[in-house]
Structures are given as C-alpha cells and as structure tokens.
Amino acid sequence: MKKELTRQQYLDLYYYMRLNRSVEDMMVKLFRQNKIVGGLYSSLGQEAISVGTAYALEKKDWLAPMIRNIGALLVKGVRPRDIFMQHMAKYDSPTKGKDGTSHFGDLDDLHIVSPISMLGDLIPVMTGVAMAGRYLGQKTVAMTWIGDGGSSTGVFHEGLNFAATQKAPFVLILENNLWAYSTPVRKQVPLANLADRAKAYGIDSYIVDGNNVVAMYSTAKEAVERARAGEGPILIEAKSFRRMGHAQHDPAEYVPKEMRAYWEARDPIALYEKFLTSEKLLDARDKKEIEEKINALLAKEREFAENSPMPPPEFAETGVYCTGDDCHKIRAKWERPIAEVTPPRSSVEAVWTVPGFGSGEGSRGANAPMHFGDTQAAETLPAGAGKPAGKPPAKVTPQKTVKTAPTGASRKARR
Amino acid sequence: MPGTNGGASNGTSVTFLEAIKQAMFEEMERDPAVVLIGEDVGVYGGAFKTSEGLLERFGWERVIDTPISESAIIGAACGMSYCGLRPICEMQFIDFIVCAFNQITNFVAKGHYLWNAPAPMVVRGPSGGGVHGGPFHSANPEMYFVHTPGLKVIYPSTPYDAKGLLKAAVRDNNPVLFFEHKFLYRRIKGEVPAGDYTVPIGKAVVRREGIHLTIISYAAMMHTSLEAAEALAQEGIEAEVIDLRTLLPLDEETILNSVKKTNKCLVVHEDTKTGGIAGEIAAILCEKAFGDLDGPLMRVTSLDTPVPYAPSLEEYFLPNAKKIFSAAKELARY
Ligand SMILES: Cc1ncc(C[n+]2csc(CCOP(=O)(O)OP(=O)(O)O)c2C)c(N)n1
Ligand SMILES: [Mg+2]
Numbered sequence A: 001m002k003k004e005l006t007r008q009q010y011l012d013l014y015y016y017m018r019l020n021r022s023v024e025d026m027m028v029k030l031f032r033q034n035k036i037v038g039g040l041y042s043s044l045g046q047e048a049i050s051v052g053t054a055y056a057l058e059k060k061d062w063l064a065p066m067i068r069n070i071g072a073l074l075v076k077g078v079r080p081r082d083i084f085m086q087h088m089a090k091y092d093s094p095t096k097g098k099d100g101t102s103h104f105g106d107l108d109d110l111h112i113v114s115p116i117s118m119l120g121d122l123i124p125v126m127t128g129v130a131m132a133g134r135y136l137g138q139k140t141v142a143m144t145w146i147g148d149g150g151s152s153t154g155v156f157h158e159g160l161n162f163a164a165t166q167k168a169p170f171v172l173i174l175e176n177n178l179w180a181y182s183t184p185v186r187k188q189v190p191l192a193n194l195a196d197r198a199k200a201y202g203i204d205s206y207i208v209d210g211n212n213v214v215a216m217y218s219t220a221k222e223a224v225e226r227a228r229a230g231e232g233p234i235l236i237e238a239k240s241f242r243r244m245g246h247a248q249h250d251p252a253e254y255v256p257k258e259m260r261a262y263w264e265a266r267d268p269i270a271l272y273e274k275f276l277t278s279e280k281l282l283d284a285r286d287k288k289e290i291e292e293k294i295n296a297l298l299a300k301e302r303e304f305a306e307n308s309p310m311p312p313p314e315f316a317e318t319g320v321y322c323t324g325d326d327c328h329k330i331r332a333k334w335e336r337p338i339a340e341v342t343p344p345r346s347s348v349e350a351v352w353t354v355p356g357f358g359s360g361e362g363s364r365g366a367n368a369p370m371h372f373g374d375t376q377a378a379e380t381l382p383a384g385a386g387k388p389a390g391k392p393p394a395k396v397t398p399q400k401t402v403k404t405a406p407t408g409a410s411r412k413a414r415r
Numbered sequence B: 001m002p003g004t005n006g007g008a009s010n011g012t013s014v015t016f017l018e019a020i021k022q023a024m025f026e027e028m029e030r031d032p033a034v035v036l037i038g039e040d041v042g043v044y045g046g047a048f049k050t051s052e053g054l055l056e057r058f059g060w061e062r063v064i065d066t067p068i069s070e071s072a073i074i075g076a077a078c079g080m081s082y083c084g085l086r087p088i089c090e091m092q093f094i095d096f097i098v099c100a101f102n103q104i105t106n107f108v109a110k111g112h113y114l115w116n117a118p119a120p121m122v123v124r125g126p127s128g129g130g131v132h133g134g135p136f137h138s139a140n141p142e143m144y145f146v147h148t149p150g151l152k153v154i155y156p157s158t159p160y161d162a163k164g165l166l167k168a169a170v171r172d173n174n175p176v177l178f179f180e181h182k183f184l185y186r187r188i189k190g191e192v193p194a195g196d197y198t199v200p201i202g203k204a205v206v207r208r209e210g211i212h213l214t215i216i217s218y219a220a221m222m223h224t225s226l227e228a229a230e231a232l233a234q235e236g237i238e239a240e241v242i243d244l245r246t247l248l249p250l251d252e253e254t255i256l257n258s259v260k261k262t263n264k265c266l267v268v269h270e271d272t273k274t275g276g277i278a279g280e281i282a283a284i285l286c287e288k289a290f291g292d293l294d295g296p297l298m299r300v301t302s303l304d305t306p307v308p309y310a311p312s313l314e315e316y317f318l319p320n321a322k323k324i325f326s327a328a329k330e331l332a333r334y
Helices: A007-032 A047-054 A070-076 A080-088 A122-135 A154-166 A194-201 A213-228 A257-264 A268-278 A284-307 A313-317 A375-380 B016-030 B054-058 B070-082 B094-108 B111-115 B142-146 B159-171 B220-234 B252-262 B277-288 B311-317 B321-333
Strands: A062-064 A142-147 A170-176 A204-209 A234-239 A352-354 A368-370 B012-015 B034-038 B063-065 B086-090 B122-127 B152-154 B176-181 B189-192 B205-208 B213-217 B239-243 B246-248 B265-272 B298-302
Touching: A007 A047, A007 A070, A007 A080, A007 A213, A007 A268, A007 A284, A047 A070, A047 A142, A047 A170, A047 A213, A047 A234, A047 A268, A062 A122, A070 A080, A080 A284, A122 A142, A122 A154, A122 A170, A122 B070, A154 A170, A154 A194, A154 B070, A170 A194, A170 A213, A194 A204, A194 A234, A204 A213, A213 A234, A213 A268, B012 B016, B016 B034, B016 B054, B016 B086, B016 B159, B016 B176, B016 B189, B034 B070, B054 B063, B070 B086, B070 B094, B086 B159, B094 B122, B094 B142, B094 B176, B122 B159, B142 B152, B142 B176, B142 B246, B142 B277, B152 B159, B159 B176, B159 B189, B205 B220, B205 B252, B213 B220, B213 B252, B213 B321, B220 B239, B220 B265, B220 B321, B239 B252, B252 B265, B252 B277, B265 B277, B265 B321, B298 B321
Parallel strands: A062 A142, A142 A170, A170 A234, A204 A234, B034 B063, B034 B086, B086 B122, B122 B176, B152 B176, B213 B239, B213 B265, B265 B298
Antiparallel strands: A352 A368, B012 B189, B152 B246, B205 B239
C-alpha cells in the first residue's frame, strides 16, 4: 500500500471497517440469543470492499447495498441501531418491521435505494437513478454491488448493457468472493476475471485486491469521478473471499480448508492495521480509543434497538399505496434550467429526411424526419446525408460513441 | 356510444390511438419530469406510432430508445421515479411485459409498502386479440398484475377514458399499468374535450342502463357487450352494461349497486376464463350481495388456451356478441 490519502481519510477507512465488523459481531450475538428474526449474513473478510467503495461517494451520490454491504451503509450515514432493528424486525426500524436485513433505503436524505432479494435487480434500477441524476443536472453518481453469483442473472446483463448504451454515471462493484452459496465461481462463469464481462458492453473495468481497503478506495474514487465526468458506467471486480457460510445456518463445509486458511491470513483489517502502524498513522493508543468509541456507541445503539417494540399486528394492513401529496410530495430536484428540456429548446432537428418513410396510416407521410443515434452521429454521416436524397445513405452506422474497454481489463488494474 | 365521454364536451373526435398520443404529449408538455422510455419509441415513434412526434418535440433526454431489455426499461424507470421523475414505459407489445415480471411485481410494486418509496411510473402497451396477432402478440395479461398489491391496473375502452385515465396515471404517485387494446386503436373514435381533464382511477362507469341483468365488461369486450345489449333490447331484455375501466382497485360500489338493482350478473372478458376478473367479481357478489342474486353469475370469456393464430381458431377462442347474447338471454330467463 502506498501513502496517498490524508491521515483523517486513512483513519476513517479504519474506523468504518472496525465498525462494520463490530456491528456484525454484535448481530451474531443477537442471533445466538434468538433476537434476530430471520437469517443473518456476514461480510467477514470483505469489509474493505464495502467501506472502500462507499467512501469514494459524495453525500449527494446514491448507493444501493447488497446483503454483504453493511459497511457501505455505515459509511453513507446509516446508524447501527437501524441495522440492528431491521434484523430484529422492530417497529422503529426503517421499514417498521415490514422487511429485514439491509432491505431499507432513504430517498430524501441519505440517497439509499433498498435492495430486494432478487439478485441483479438493482443494476437497471441504479442505472435509472444515474440517468435521472444526470437529467436533473445533479451531477450525481449511482453505485451498487453484485456478487460473482449474481453476475449470472439476466438482469445483470440487461442492466449493464443499458447503462453502457446510455453512458450512465453508474459504478458497479462486482464482489468476487469465490462462492455463491455452495457454488464455486468457476461453475458460475467460465472466466478467470469477471471484470472481463465489461468488454461485452464496451465499458471500462478494474480488477482490485478486495482485501486492500486503500486500493478499493482509490480505484472506486477514480471510477466514480470518471463516471461523474460522463465517461459512462465502470465495472470494478474486487477479488476476495466469503469467510463465513452463505448465512448463519451454513457451515460451508464445501470450502477447502487450504482456501480458507489462505484468506484468513489476509484479513483486510489486520492487513490495514499493519500498514497504518508501519506508516505511523495509528498507534496502540489510537487503536484503543477507536475500539472504546465503537464499543460505547454500539452498546447504546443495541440498547435502543432492544427496547424498540415489535410492530402492532394491524400495521400489516397499511401503506400498500401512496395516497397522494399527504403521503409523499414528489418533486424532482432540478439543478439545471428546465428550459433545456422543455420545448422549444428540447426539440431536436432531423439529421436527414427520408422521402416516403412511414407514409402509412397515422404517420406524417413523405419526408418524415429521421434521427440517428445522438447528435454526434451527424458528423460521421457520409456527405449528402443531410439532404432529402432519393435513397437513404447506404452506410449509416455512426462511430462508436461509447469508449471501448482497453485490451485486457487490467489496463488500470491494481492487483 | 352512450356515455363515451362522460359529460359535455365541445372537443373533437379522435381515434383511441390519437387519444393516447395526446395524453402523453400533453403530460410531457405540462411536466418536464415526465419522460418516455421504451423500444423504438423515439425515431420510429413506437411500433403503433403512439409516440410519433414526441422525440422531435421533447428531445433525446426525454424520449429514450432502449435496447430490447424489458427488465432494464422497467428497472431504470423505477430508479428514475425514485428521483422524482414520472416515466412512462412502453412495452412494444404488452405480451413482453412478462419479461419484466420480476421487476414489476417485486421491485416496483412492493417499494411503498416495504420502505416507503413511491414509484410514480406508468407501464403501457398494446394488448389484446382479434387482430390475428397469434399467441405472442395478443395477450391480456392483466390478471397477473391484478394479483399484485401495490399496482394499479387500467384497461380503458374509449378515447375519452384512454386520454383521461392515462393522464391520471402519469400524475398518480403509484405504479400504474395501462393496457391499450390494439383492436380499438384505429377502429374506435370518440370525442375528447379541448382542455385538460383526467378520469379518476378506480371508478367504473355505467355505459347503458337496464333492469333485467347487469353485464360487466371492459376494454374491447365492452363494445361487444354493448352490441349484444342492443340485440337483447330487441327482445325486450334491458341489460345494464358496466365498463370497469380500472381493474385494480376494483370499483365494488358500482358493481354492487347495479346488481342489487338487476339481481343478475354476467361478466364478459377477453381474458381467459380461469383466474379472470369474473371469478373475483363472483366472489365479491357472494360475499356482499348473495341475497340479491336471482340467478347464477355467468361468464363469457375466451377459452382456457393460448391465443391461436388462424382466424377461424381465434374467432372460436374469443367471446363475441352472439355468445354474450345467448348467455344473457339464458340468464335473464333464469
Ligand atoms: C435471482 C435470485 N436467485 C436466487 C437467489 C437465492 N440466493 C441468494 S444469495 C445467493 C448466492 C449469491 O451469491 P453471490 O452473488 O456470489 O453473492 P455472495 O453471497 O457471495 O455475496 C443465492 C443463490 C436470489 N436471491 N436471487
Ligand atoms: Mg459470491
């Protein structure tokens, strides 16, 4: 690891990784005391991914977590009590007991979209969030995560391909932890590097050591800023390992001992502590202070969560529909002049006209306007294409406007 | 058509298709948060030309041509709606909506209930048979979605309603599915008023008053039911015809009021029989008007098969005025 951040940034990354692990440790205790209603998933050993990537976002940016991204939620500003209460199905939880785990969001303040269980579904949704941010002039970036297993879903491809065609400011973190439940990654995808999937969509990708929080952060930061600058979506493959079973119930006996041992020796927090110590960014006293701060915070948060009531049964019947303005005042937050997207300024000129095109019923008939691609396409049209010629130009394919991935996804790879 | 425009108007007579186009145009004109997203909706103006001219007027950012990715269309629209936009998604044929079934039923529909996230979006597209579209271009998939809490489902039968309900759908804070029977697109004309108006979602309308039985229908079959009602009148049977217009939420009040008056009910739908809305209406009548019924609830629906291609097969498959006429006559005499 090379020194490139401010001391505060280094310590923030450390704090959030420790907080992430402590929150999950505490939930294991709650689980063993039967205080958690459903299953409990662990991100043990993957904290550097959630924390490093989410730390690259600005406050106005959007994220949508997957089940192993509690670290990302904490970085974005979610209180540990909310995570505890979600798992305990409490009435004061963000979903008031209607859903559990990390399935909650905050549209107004933290800009978090709730995941659903169906893997991959967030990818087109966050693409839409990214497109809306761009449309409204907010200069926001949307980020979400997907597993090695989740990258096999159809909606992963539909979503990422659409994001690529739209050049949406969207960053997708592919957490390759080598396992999808009991299925090893080689049965999921016949690729050595899942980042190679990016080539299929003509987008850039990175490969990062998912147990190196500084590498995760700086790669994500670069990707986020490139996406924000209009370079289109970017895929980051984080290579790591799922240290626990799929969830608490799964002893993961299918994982080879040697594999586990290899990765346990590369614990992201232990590695980072070593780095911080050698760079003199953290000493024993700092470490103890941080530990005490986290312990005190979590004791309070846990107490609050445990004291929260369960939802009253009749609450089940409420809230299926938005009842209107009294329920939600839905207002787009414009940060660009509306005139840009309303007529006459929104109106687009035909690139060329095609005589007789669509002259069927209900159409304008002769000389219907034709448009092609985006406005850039006009420059690449053959001469004379702008005129209403007798025949449409033979070759109308514009130059690719989407930047293609460099050969070998590892142009910018950090291994 | 009686009651088509639901009131006075000095507007013009337009096709069903034109009414839909006007609704989108006017809503996009009114509110820059409204965008259109779908396959071939921009340059081409939509497979049925419902969005013709919108690209020229509103530009690339608001009329978004997509790859052939229904889940991405619905998913992206959902994401946009979380940011305060009001996207209208076009399914090129409504048959393809099931490619995005998961996105609609799990993501879009559950968000408000689970995490207080309204998704103000519309999913619309051409549906229905009778045009020899075959098994994959004739679907009536409304009941998959009527079974999904969190959605609203509209299936209009007149240009007036199509325009007013589509505008209401765009302004609604919930995800609304809007089915456009393609048989009606160019065959049905009706008056629409000159100015802005909406038709309330969740309200049925009595298209024809009668006393001997109630015929409940919607979409293209509403017209077929009215045709049958005219023939019944020749025989002295006065049928009351109700147009549901919205299937979810269902207007129980209008249904119950009518059946309490006529004491007999026939439901006509182009959707297949098993699991169609007629079953739900039968259950409601049993629960809330059992004592008022003087006869069995009867159904005239399509067969429980896929929509067949050959005209002779499709005609046999679909309900028609004759089938409605004989069922209604049998019921009236019961
Ligand atoms: C579409 C879909 N199919 C099946 C499941 C059930 N399921 C939940 S997690 C999981 C494994 C996911 O593996 P991966 O994407 O690699 O994520 P990881 O658990 O390793 O973080 C499966 C099969 C699901 N949630 N969604
Ligand atoms: Mg995995």
